[in-house]
Amino acid sequence: MDVYAIDSPHFSSPIAQVYVLNPEAFPTLSKDTSQQDCTFSSEKVACTVGFFDGVHRGHQHVLQSLRAAARERGLSTLVVTFAQHPRSLVRNVVAPPSLTTLQEKIDFIGDCHIDAVAVLNFTPEMARLTAQDFMKFVLREGFGADFLLMGYDHRFGRPRADEGFSDYVHYGEAEDIEVALCDKEEAELQLSSSSIRLLLEQGNVAEANLLLGYRYRVSGTVIHGFQNGRKLGYPTANLEINSEKLVPHLGSYATWVEWRGQRFAGMTNIGRRPTLNNGTQISLETHLLDFKDNLYGESLTLEFIGRLRDEKRFEGLEYLKAQLALDAQNTREMLRKTL
Known part of the structure; x- marks a missing residue:
């Protein structure tokens, strides 16, 4: 698979490595092989954000819902994730053991027929971003996101009191990103x-x-x-x-x-x-x-x-x-x- 480093003028280092699982979904993607970086903002993508450790049935439900939404809108699909548990970087605590290695996670996401996976370079600089800034500088300007599917219990960005789904919708409207909420996967046992x-x-x-x-x-x-x-x-x-x-x-x-x-x-x-x-x-x-x-x-x-x-x-x-x-x-x- 091709791997691209995604640059942004707002950050001192590349914001992510993007693993392209389906090259046909990104026919206009340009790559400077001498620099190993490229621009992704011209792409038209539907995305979702999460750690996705284990890529379990609940995650699979989100990814299936993302594919369905992307098909309706004529968009490619992108999963935005992390190499390490964000909790260990933000709170400086020991992360729990992983259900999947990074490569396993990418492979399982690929098995769900997602077009690309962006692994964030989650620096302290990025950790300081509010949800609104993350949507503007990373999702919209960095990845060209037109659609964002939120997990039913997921949040991102520097925490803000009482911030909820309606706020994400409002932030999306300002950046021309459609924001939708994924329904919860029904199961007899808790899926986490x-x-x-x-x-x-x-x-x-x-x-x-x-x-x-x-x-x-x-x-x-x-x-x-x-x-x-x-x-x-x-x-x-x-x-x-x-x-x-x-x-x-x-x-x-x-x-x-x-x-x-x-x-x-x-x-x-x-x-x-x-x-x-x-x-x-x-x-x-x-x-x-x-x-x-x-x-x-x-x-x-x-x-x-x-x-x-x-x-x-x-x-x-x-x-x-x-x-x-x-x-x-x-x-x-x-x-x-x-x-």
Whole structure:
């Protein structure tokens, strides 16, 4: 995909990197390859703004609504988002672990058939903007926004007392931006990134998957471990993953493992391996069923299907081996139901 740095005379650095997922939607887009920046303001776009961590069912509903509104108006679609949680930049607090890496977020947004994603360079300079200034200098002048779809509970810009949707409509009128409010996605359970994080932190991956609308996944590179699994007859691939990515609660899980375009059944353990006395460091390792190749240095993606059991300390290695055999059987049965 093409990536463009978007400049603005109102800011000392580019305001965003725009990832163009559908080049046909931007036939007039000009790019100065020597500077790697361009102007986007001549484009005609419908946009929405948010962090979109996890791109869950609620987010997907907003993106589907954005596409529908754009089609009615003959506009291209643009999602304006952030590389880091804005809370960590504005309030100087530790951000919660992410459900998606930036690349995963862009890929999931692309799966919703959005034309482009703008990742804001959220500097202190930009953080000081009011909602009205953000709409003027970033959305209108920076991205050429003609239409803005607001999430039902979303706000942006430096907080102002009692600022609400009617204010955004008023700001839009001044900048010739049509502002609309997206209806709430109906669901029996609360749809939010926070509720999904809580489910994963509890090990409830099956319920989290229902809210996400897809299977929670973790990708990483296979590194060398203690090789104790090999000695037990269950060699494991130890994954090194993005440190900001949320890892489900300690325990064993049934997973699908993607490697080089192929899919394998896997049983994955997240924990400290207490029976083997391997210290306190938490590891993420997976055993691929019916698999023999060397995976060191390879990239794997795990899709979490269901929880097998809690992590526990066994009285001896024979008890652990017996449990691993049972885990393998339960993994096959759990994954068979997803075929």
